[in-house]
Amino acid sequence: MTEIRHIVFDIGKVLIHYDPDLPFSRLIPDIEDRRWFFENVCTHDWNIEQDRGRTWDEAERLLIALHPDHAENIRNFRRHWHEMVPHAYEDSVALMLELLDAGHDVTMLTNFAADTFVEARRKFPFLDRPRGVTVSGEVGLIKPDRGIYDLHAASFDLDPAATIFIDDSQRNVDGAKAAGWQAVLFRNAKALEEDLERFGIRP
Numbered sequence: 001m002t003e004i005r006h007i008v009f010d011i012g013k014v015l016i017h018y019d020p021d022l023p024f025s026r027l028i029p030d031i032e033d034r035r036w037f038f039e040n041v042c043t044h045d046w047n048i049e050q051d052r053g054r055t056w057d058e059a060e061r062l063l064i065a066l067h068p069d070h071a072e073n074i075r076n077f078r079r080h081w082h083e084m085v086p087h088a089y090e091d092s093v094a095l096m097l098e099l100l101d102a103g104h105d106v107t108m109l110t111n112f113a114a115d116t117f118v119e120a121r122r123k124f125p126f127l128d129r130p131r132g133v134t135v136s137g138e139v140g141l142i143k144p145d146r147g148i149y150d151l152h153a154a155s156f157d158l159d160p161a162a163t164i165f166i167d168d169s170q171r172n173v174d175g176a177k178a179a180g181w182q183a184v185l186f187r188n189a190k191a192l193e194e195d196l197e198r199f200g201i202r203p
Contacts, residue, residue, distance in 0.1 A: 002161045004182060004199045008152065009096055009130070010143075010167040011110040014186045016088045016124055023080035027073060041067050042077045050113040053140045081116055085123065091189035093126050098203030099196075100129055108133040109152045109165065111142050111172075132156055143167070144175025153179070164199055166192060 012018040020038065028034040038044075041063065050059055056078045064071045100106050108130050112120070114137035121127050134152040141148035153160050160180035167173050168186045176183035184195040196202070 002159075002182075004162055004164045004201055006105045006107070006156070006158045006163040007099060007196075007201065008158075008163060008165045008176075008181075009106065009108045010165075010169075010172065010186070011108055011112065011120070011127070011133075012085075013168040014089070014166060015092050015096065015127075016085050016120065018085055020077070020084050022086060023076070023083040024073075027076055027080070037070065037073065041070050042074060047077075048111070048142060050116075051111040051136045052142050053114070053137050056113070056115065078116075082119060082123070085120060088124055088126070089189065092186075092192065095189050095193060095203065097126065097129060099201070102203045104201065104203075106130040107152070107156050107158075109143070109148065110134070111136045113137040143169070143172040144178075146175065146179055149176055149179035149181060153181075164196070164201070166195075 009015060021034070024034055024037070028037055046059065046063060050056060060074055060078070063074050067074065096106060108127070110117070110133065112135050114135060117135045117137065127133070134148065134155060136142040136148060139148065139151060141151060152158070153163065163181045165173065165176040165181050165183040166186050167176070167183065170185055173183040173185050182199065184192070186192055
């Protein structure tokens with residue numbers, strides 16, 4: 001096994017919590033109505049296009065044209081985004097910071113809209129600690145597309161075979177492996193510490 005020299009963290013659901021239900025449980029109290037809204041209006045596929053670089057203005061305009069009766073809650077998705085990321089996972093963050101303090105090379109690769117990532121950086125200053133980050137909304141590529149892994153490796157001079165990627169999505173883990181990286185599925189900080197130790201990485 002190639003010695004791991006580079007550690008790459010995903011952000012959402014690895015370092016910070018993300019849950020659209022948090023504001024929408026108040027905005028759409030009925031569980032079935034809320035489920036319908038996320039399955040038919042502000043869907044995952046709609047939201048991921050902002051991660052790919054589409055502006056919120058365009059996203060809202062397109063969706064309101066299709067669902068004019070839901071215009072207010074469509075706008076509420078971006079308006080209340082800050083409530084969807086209420087806290088960091090302190091144990092995961094502590095592990096990342098320990099790795100940095102021990103001298104490991106740490107970067108981040110995330111599917112994130114460009115403007116909400118600016119907001120997240122203000123809210124969570126530890127996001128400035130790693131050597132750098134590739135934000136999908138800034139580069140117009142998203143995981144698990146091969147291009148974003150290759151771009152990240154080129155941008156930060158990473159040897160793919162000597163790189164380990166940590167993500168909560170199996171599709172994104174598989175995408176990293178297809179790009180020649182090592183990768184592990186994030187479950188919790190304790191499991192991640194054990195996964196890293198299997199690769200010979202200790203804080």
